[in-house]
Amino acid sequence: MLPQQVKVSDITDENSAQTYLNQAIMTTFCRVLDSSRLSPDVVMRLLATAVGATYREVATAHQDGQCPCGWRPVPDADIEALRSSLEDAAAPKIADDLHSMVIAGRA
Incomplete structure (x- = not known):
């Protein structure tokens, strides 16, 4: 489903x-x-580039602190967090992770 x-x-x-x-x-x-006619790996790379460009555009708009949201970009830390999130999401899931297990019945 x-x-x-x-x-x-x-x-x-x-x-x-x-x-x-x-x-x-x-x-x-x-x-x-x-x-x-692009291959999946090329399209994935383009998606990653789009995320990076989005970060750069949003970070640039927040550099002067004029946005009321209060976010202040820290490029090195922010980019590392983005890299880590991509790696965590893309890595194969461990079979014994309860979140990834299929429910087999009920107790």
Whole structure:
């Protein structure tokens, strides 16, 4: 069964935001892959470049501290956090991780 689509109006917390972004990125990836002659690894690299460019644009807009959100970019730490998040999400999941196990029944 496919997971239920999350709409922008459904975003209420970090988890629902993550689900929405996962779906949007997968949809974009599939569309680019389907409409181009590019290989999956090239499209993945383009996605990573897009994330980096998005970071750079948002960080530049926040450099002067004029945004009311209060975020101040720290490029070295921020880029390391992005790299770590990518690595954690892309690494194979360990089979004994309870979050990745399929429910076999009930107690």
